[in-house]
Amino acid sequence: MSNGPLRKVVFPVAGLGTRFLPATKVxxxxxxxxxxxxxxxxAVDEAVDAGAxxxxxxxxxxxxxxxxxxxxAYELESKLAQSxxxxxxxxxxxxxxxxxxCVFVTQPxxxxxxxxxxxxxxxxxxxxxxxxxxxxxxxxAGAGALRQMAEVAQRENAGxxxxxxxxxxxxxxxxxxDAEPVSExxxxxxxxxxxxxPEVAPSNLAIVGRYVLPGRIFSLLENTKPGAGGEIQLTxxxxxxxxxxxxxxxRFEGERFDCGNKLGLVQATLHMALKDPQIAGHTAxxxxxxxx
Ligand code: G1P
Numbered sequence: 001m002s003n004g005p006l007r008k009v010v011f012p013v014a015g016l017g018t019r020f021l022p023a024t025k026v027x028x029x030x031x032x033x034x035x036x037x038x039x040x041x042x043a044v045d046e047a048v049d050a051g052a053x054x055x056x057x058x059x060x061x062x063x064x065x066x067x068x069x070x071x072x073a074y075e076l077e078s079k080l081a082q083s084x085x086x087x088x089x090x091x092x093x094x095x096x097x098x099x100x101x102c103v104f105v106t107q108p109x110x111x112x113x114x115x116x117x118x119x120x121x122x123x124x125x126x127x128x129x130x131x132x133x134x135x136x137x138x139x140x141a142g143a144g145a146l147r148q149m150a151e152v153a154q155r156e157n158a159g160x161x162x163x164x165x166x167x168x169x170x171x172x173x174x175x176x177x178d179a180e181p182v183s184e185x186x187x188x189x190x191x192x193x194x195x196x197x198p199e200v201a202p203s204n205l206a207i208v209g210r211y212v213l214p215g216r217i218f219s220l221l222e223n224t225k226p227g228a229g230g231e232i233q234l235t236x237x238x239x240x241x242x243x244x245x246x247x248x249x250x251r252f253e254g255e256r257f258d259c260g261n262k263l264g265l266v267q268a269t270l271h272m273a274l275k276d277p278q279i280a281g282h283t284a285x286x287x288x289x290x291x292x
């Protein structure tokens with residue numbers, strides 16, 4: 001994998017979000033708020049923190065709200081400016097730093113995560129890039145998970161997958177790795193399996209929604225046949241990649257919330273509320289009351 005900072009990050013956002021129906025009939029699941037910011041904002045902030053200046057959204061006809069959200073809101077901004085609401089103006093303008101550009105590519109058919117990532121090929125080309133799945137929200141007080149991974153990828157000249165241990169009975173919800181530890185946080189991946197049943201899973205170390213991959217993955221994806229669930233799986237292409245170049249499983253520093261389901265979204269919201277100076281105290285009180 002060629003050395004260099006991570007400039008491009010792909011956000012596959014064409015999923016249906018069926019776990020949040022009926023809200024997701026009209027609201028993209030990436031636009032669901034955790035406190036006052038949509039999930040996609042946390043994902044974008046993490047990518048920018050990792051050094052990205054080109055964000056590639058793999059989207060579909062139902063997800064225009066994501067493009068609108070990152071677009072300049074002239075009318076709103078001028079009204080806020082005229083009425084001197086500078087703090088609100090800064091919030092609205094802060095969704096995307098000036099040096100960062102967004103590119104939208106469409107995934108015409110929902111053929112799987114691997115297929116979604118492949119749709120970004122014309123924009124990414126042949127350089128290392130990140131993939132962020134916005135429904136895995138990862139919070140860390142220091143460097144974001146993707147920045148940690150980008151540094152490892154650059155230093156070790158390897159692909160890097162974010163992993164964490166999950167309960168055995170949940171292996172069928174994740175890509176699962178078999179990996180040999182090489183340092184405190186990193187392990188060399190020997191095998192990856194998409195959504196294995198607990199009784200055949202090689203471990204309980206699951207890939208969560210962050211990847212740093214070389215451009216080479218695209219040609220492997222082009223030759224990837226449908227796998228688990230009849231979909232073109234990114235995990236299967238990574239299985240081919242690791243036969244020719246190193247791939248590391250990386251236990252990131254930070255806390256992950258699976259906002260692809262209701263409980264995870266509630267946990268993330270509580271977590272952020274307890275960090276918000278304006279409502280932390282009341283939230284803590286509320287949690288104590290409810291626990292009685
Ligand atoms: C996808 C990947 C899977 C990974 C998971 C992380 O699955 O295919 O390997 O473990 O994201 O969230 P999905 O959740 O889209 O079914």
